[in-house]
Amino acid sequence: MTTQNVVWPLSLLGIGAVTLVFVFVISQARIPATADETRHHTHTAHVIQAWFFGLLLAGFGLGTWLTLRHFPIPAQHTPLQADAVVDVEGFMWGWTMQPQTARAGQTVEFRVTSKDVNHDFAVYGPDGNLVAQTQAMPGFVNKLLVQFQQAGDYTVQCLEYCGVGHGFMKTTLTVSDREDN
Template sequence: MTVQNVVWPLALLGIAAVALIFIFVISQARRVANAQETRQAAHTAHVIQAWFFGTLVVGFVLGTWLTLRHFPIPQQRQALQADQVVDVEGFMWGWTMQPTKVQIGQVVEFRVTSKDVNHDFAIYGPDGNIVAQTQAMPGFTNKLLYQFEKAGAYTVQCLEYCGVGHGLMKTTITVDAAGEH
């Protein structure tokens, strides 16, 4: 089940609830009330608002936690427990990467930075689908963890337009089967 399949029905329920509240308020608007009924109605409205606001806050916190708790961003300020480390530096219009071969099944830590402007370091699998990506920024090193499941040649490309040579900003990383490295 995707997030969109959950959010859409919840959004429709929220719209329906707001519509029902408006219909109720409009139906009560023509009714004449005395001071005691007005105070009671105001108190009831405040209680409903407080519960509604509390429910929204709890819903947003819970929804945020449920959708972001598995977000694959490793700790950036500590040593990572990777089997291999690849240092990557982007520049107009290329990549330097050391080493350029890694082993299948091992966790690889990419330490990605840029020499000049922002670039977007993206790894494409042999089938042409993107498998991992992070930003390459000057003066900062982003860490990306990835475990390659299939051997082959993986293409590294920049996804952030960085000038006229942007389309040529590609390199290859080779993923060897166990024992071939």
């Protein structure tokens, strides 16, 4: 089940709820109210508003905590406990990658930089799905930690438009089978 399949019906439900509120307000518009009723309704509206924003805040807080608890970007200034290191440099229009191989199951640290302009180092799996990506920036080394689950040929592709040769800025990373224990 993808996120879209969950978000789409939830959005529809939300839109439906908002529509119902509007229909209710419009249907009540012509009914005259006494001062007491108005005061009472105003108070109720403020209570609902306070609860609504409170729940919204709690929801966003919880969502942020759940999704960012395991921050996907590794520490950039401390040594990483990786099994292997691959040095990557992007240039117009290609990649130098040292070494160009990795082993499935190992944690690989990519140290990504650029010779000229901003590029984006993206690794696609043998099935065509995006596995990992980070910016390749001149003057900076961005670290990326990847644990390859399956052996095969992975395609490295630039994802930051960098000139006429951008679409051809590809190379291959070969991931070999797990070491037998």
